[in-house]
Amino acid sequence: MVSEIRGRNLITGEAEGPVLKLAAPISLWGGVDPVTGRIIDPRHPDHESVITGRVLAIPATIGSSSSSAIMLELLRQETAPAAILLGSVDAILTLGVIVAREMGYETIPVLQITQKDLAKLPNTGYVRVRGDRVVEVRSERG
Amino acid sequence: MQLTTEEQAIARGALGDAAAIAMHIVVDMTELLGGTQLVEISSAHIDGCIYHGDGGVEFAERLVSGGAKARVPTTLNVGALDLLHPTRVRGDQHRYDMARRQMVAYEKMGCRPTWTCAPYQAGHRPRVGDQVAWGESNAVAFVNSVLGARTNRYGDFLDICCAVTGRAPLTGLHLPENRYATTVIDTHQLSPTLKNADVFYPVFGSWLGSEIGDEIPVIDGLSANTSEDRLKALGAAAAATGAVGLFHVAGVTPEAPDLETVLGGREPARVIEVTAQMIRAQRDRMSTTDEGRLDAVAVGSPHFSLSEFAQLERWAEHIHFRIPFYVCTGRGVLKQLEDQGRAAALRGAGVEIVVDTCVVVTPILPAGGGVLMTNSGKFAHYTPANTGYEVVYGSLEDCIASAEAGHVVRDDALWS
Numbered sequence: 001m002v003s004e005i006r007g008r009n010l011i012t013g014e015a016e017g018p019v020l021k022l023a024a025p026i027s028l029w030g031g032v033d034p035v036t037g038r039i040i041d042p043r044h045p046d047h048e049s050v051i052t053g054r055v056l057a058i059p060a061t062i063g064s065s066s067s068s069a070i071m072l073e074l075l076r077q078e079t080a081p082a083a084i085l086l087g088s089v090d091a092i093l094t095l096g097v098i099v100a101r102e103m104g105y106e107t108i109p110v111l112q113i114t115q116k117d118l119a120k121l122p123n124t125g126y127v128r129v130r131g132d133r134v135v136e137v138r139s140e141r142g
Numbered sequence: 143m144q145l146t147t148e149e150q151a152i153a154r155g156a157l158g159d160a161a162a163i164a165m166h167i168v169v170d171m172t173e174l175l176g177g178t179q180l181v182e183i184s185s186a187h188i189d190g191c192i193y194h195g196d197g198g199v200e201f202a203e204r205l206v207s208g209g210a211k212a213r214v215p216t217t218l219n220v221g222a223l224d225l226l227h228p229t230r231v232r233g234d235q236h237r238y239d240m241a242r243r244q245m246v247a248y249e250k251m252g253c254r255p256t257w258t259c260a261p262y263q264a265g266h267r268p269r270v271g272d273q274v275a276w277g278e279s280n281a282v283a284f285v286n287s288v289l290g291a292r293t294n295r296y297g298d299f300l301d302i303c304c305a306v307t308g309r310a311p312l313t314g315l316h317l318p319e320n321r322y323a324t325t326v327i328d329t330h331q332l333s334p335t336l337k338n339a340d341v342f343y344p345v346f347g348s349w350l351g352s353e354i355g356d357e358i359p360v361i362d363g364l365s366a367n368t369s370e371d372r373l374k375a376l377g378a379a380a381a382a383t384g385a386v387g388l389f390h391v392a393g394v395t396p397e398a399p400d401l402e403t404v405l406g407g408r409e410p411a412r413v414i415e416v417t418a419q420m421i422r423a424q425r426d427r428m429s430t431t432d433e434g435r436l437d438a439v440a441v442g443s444p445h446f447s448l449s450e451f452a453q454l455e456r457w458a459e460h461i462h463f464r465i466p467f468y469v470c471t472g473r474g475v476l477k478q479l480e481d482q483g484r485a486a487a488l489r490g491a492g493v494e495i496v497v498d499t500c501v502v503v504t505p506i507l508p509a510g511g512g513v514l515m516t517n518s519g520k521f522a523h524y525t526p527a528n529t530g531y532e533v534v535y536g537s538l539e540d541c542i543a544s545a546e547a548g549h550v551v552r553d554d555a556l557w558s
Contacts, residue, residue: 030524041526041527042430042526043526062384063381063382065277068299069297072195072201072299073194073197090295091297091311091314095297098170102167105197
């Protein structure tokens with residue numbers, strides 16, 4: 001089964017990977033270890049999940065303004081998600097990707113999608129983010 | 143984008159390569175946030191000076207080598223080192239060297255080496271309505287809410303880009319129409335005794351942040367004399383558990399003389415009546431263990447103020463702590479303590495004064511983990527993930543009694 005979700009392109013690019021849909025908002029600083037890509041906040045429902053290589057769906061960001069620095073480190077150390085789908089835009093998380101681009105590091109696509117579409121994303125499965133702002137959702141790897 | 147002639151010139155390199163990079167980043171972020179113009183700022187506070195990895199050092203040094211200078215008065219948040227007590231922070235030589243390089247780079251850009259997350263306790267106090275660009279979540283909440291200046295929640299690196307260009311994206315909380323409260327938080331059901339306790343404010347803030355995310359709350363029913371330290375504690379906790387960049391307190395904060403004014407004459411989207419049960423449940427969530435064992439106490443997030451030190455001195459007189467008792471503060475506050483001859487007595491009682499940084503951003507707590515007690519909502523939130531310690535939340539009095547006893551002592555009367 002294939003379904004498409006249209007998003008707003010924040011950082012253009014193409015990527016694919018298994019979905020990781022976070023069950024709660026996150027602060028990357030104090031939430032994710034940039035060396036291992038692991039979610040380290042024991043109070044977060046996705047504690048111990050690894051974001052590296054995943055298409056990471058984040059309902060909202062909270063907390064620290066250092067989350068942009070963690071985003072930059074994830075990209076520099078190649079432990080970043082394959083792509084990020086954001087339910088809301090702030091001046092912190094995507095900023096880390098913009099700074100990485102200025103520094104000449106490899107970046108990842110970031111899309112803003114509606115909370116409704118975010119809710120419709122499957123909790124598992126494999127998705128592709130395309131430059132034309134479309135998210136292809138497949139139930140299995142293909 | 144509608145850029146002024148000057149802004150276009152900066153983007154082309156009129157102030158040097160680094161300012162051009164900074165302007166590109168500011169403009170990119172403005173577009174992302176849906177804005178079309180920039181706003182001139184009168185001050186900045188920089189969170190990007192703290193080391194989280196070599197990328198931050200590379201970025202800062204690239205700005206320095208491109209001739210970047212802050213164009214507005216700019217203070218610096220904590221770094222990853224205590225520069226006045228160099229052996230305080232654990233870690234290898236590489237980390238030490240890089241953390242230091244990052245701090246030095248920001249000084250070279252003309253920022254004031256205040257090294258505090260409470261720049262408002264170091265004389266950096268914008269006026270009501272001032273346009274500023276501040277980073278660090280508690281500092282953002284404080285400058286917007288308590289001082290009434292205007293900033294968005296800016297992430298590390300954008301803060302210095304704003305300082306170097308003298309501009310911020312004209313979006314969000316920079317615009318007066320976006321600063322009205324949308325949600326009423328009614329605290330009239332809570333007892334005056336609870337609301338008159340310092341220990342209430344971090345718990346209430348933690349609850350508020352997790353409840354409302356990035357909505358703009360107005361809190362109703364707090365005393366007109368709510369102290370700055372309590373507002374600081376409330377905002378810091380709410381900004382840790384949520385995305386709170388601005389909160390109002392009716393009859394207390396400058397944009398909220400009364401409910402009607404701060405709601406802009408509109409009906410609130412939500413009214414939440416806070417119950418004692420909600421607050422008790424939040425207090426329980428702030429601790430991760432109830433075993434009673436205790437290895438260290440840490441207070442001072444945000445950095446301890448002089449008045450908080452006075453409270454500690456009053457309650458801790460004639461006490462000697464059996465376990466490490468860390469108080470994190472700004473070097474400016476420490477200097478005043480020393481000038482007034484107060485620091486020696488605190489150290490004599492076993493207080494370890496940490497400056498320029500704090501215990502959840504860099505390795506200071508004894509290696510190997512254990513249980514940390516704190517009176518800070520922000521420390522309670524970040525301790526488990528960032529230090530590997532379990533955490534117990536209590537009042538400052540509880541922290542003092544526990545550090546004297548060597549195990550957790552909490553007065554539960556307020557919560558029963």
